Amino acid sequence: MTALQTAVRTQNAPAYDVERIRADFPILGLEVNGHPLVYLDNAASSQMPRQVIDRLVRYATTQHANVNRGVHYLSETATHEYEEARCKVQRFINAREDREVIFTSGTTDAINLVAHGYGRRFIGASDEIILTTLEHHSNIVPWQMLAEEKGARIRVVPVDDAGELDLDAYEKLFNARTRLVGVMHVSNALGTINPVKRMIAFAHARGVPVLVDGAQAVPHLRVDVQDLDSDFYAFSGHKMCGPTGIGILHGKASVLERMAPYKGGGDMILSVTFEKTTYNTLPHVFEAGTPPIAGAVGIGAAVDYLSAIGMDAIAAHEHGLLDYATAQLRRMKGVRIIGTAPHKASVISFAIDGVHPHDVGTLLNEEGIAVRTGHHCAQPVMQRFNLPATSRASFALYNTMAEVDALIAGIRNVQKVFA
């Protein structure tokens, strides 16, 4: 940074300094196909700031050993850092207790944990699970597997043309057999922010617990699990500037305590004999084997990073990008936005007339622009909108208006090539 830039910055004291944030992310300096990288695939995976990368290096170089085992210095240090990360996540999502925060390998693993630990114990033949058309495959398939095993039934909340859930239909799906609701907080394919608080309240009034897939919400909104009153809330580290291989299942202690263990192994037990094994307490009972310690330390650092900027500031910045991109795309002939709900997070799915999304993706990549093309692991959504696939731009805290402009110019180029 030059002295002049510093002076300007001090004078203007911008509330949200995106250039300073970008400087924290080494990968954003990359060139792709001779162009500066324009990374708009954050809903698939976000990038890590130096603060997280450095934290992982510090852990690996000065703190690593197995947790909850040895009495030696490094084991105690690693255990301390691992548990400290749990407390950071607890504060970040405002969980009541740290033992309600379970480390998993990701959102998928967290949902599978609930399907096994809760589902296999409390969902039986002819029972019903309510899901929505918007769900990611990770919040469909585990329930289908359970339903097949138990003879249970899956009921699906429809979406309207804008990509919003039909709440009347949702309420009508409840009956005496309803045992669980699974709903995503923010749609990865369309960006819709679902009214989960209201949906949870409705389900609770009928004694039905709710699992929220928060993978796309936690990086972009302030999430308060006590305010939502969710029974389970699942999310991933790698979509919130943390590393891959780490995810979180938040569960209410009262619910988690009634569940069966999911994976068996070391750390999840208190004592083992061949006659009888006594299980450990929360959260360890759900963390069999050596956990992703480095990943936990990494997600803790990501939480620190995001908290220092502030989730409200991040949400406001991303909303600005979303509004700008939406306005630009709306003005373009031959471009259609898929998903036009009034409440959206920073995801825009779009279709270009006469051009398949894979061709869009390849041509944008030529200009260094990374978007996702395909079904976004949400094939029921694609079927609902009669599309085989869409192109999707998803923004994060480090994206800029200039990058939106690059995307728009890239789309114009695609239209020119296929004119």
Next chain:
Amino acid sequence: MADPKALYQEVILDHNRKPRNYGTLPNASHHAEGHNPLCGDRIDVALDIDGDRIGAIGFEGESCAICKASASMMTVAVKGKSRTEAETLIREFREMAIGKIGADGLVHLGRLSVFAGVRDLPTRVKCAILPWHTLSAALNAVAKTTTEAEDDPMHAPIGGA
């Protein structure tokens, strides 16, 4: 890495705009449906084999430009050819697409060498190969095929979704 722009050459864009032999064959003797579950591409290939010759060929489907142009150019290339000649083209196209043979190693493909650029775009290899894969299935009387089949005879070495 080669310039990916090379992939979207005019000949490919032209076949995408105006696909040749597009449509059904009412009296097809052989038929197969190809599907790439990773991107939703779907191609139907129908053949009318008269003795040993591909007398007529038609294709239909919904796919990206690479897949559609590949299918269109494939139908032009194999129409009137014997089974053996078609199998040779299938093999050579596949080897070109996965980078096993370079442009200088191509003997039979002719204009189809415009697809050589996909080798640098691993996620697009299957787009280019799907029609050929489906043709192979039709010739071998397999009604349905997918680029993800375990016994995929033309399995391309690429990653997941």
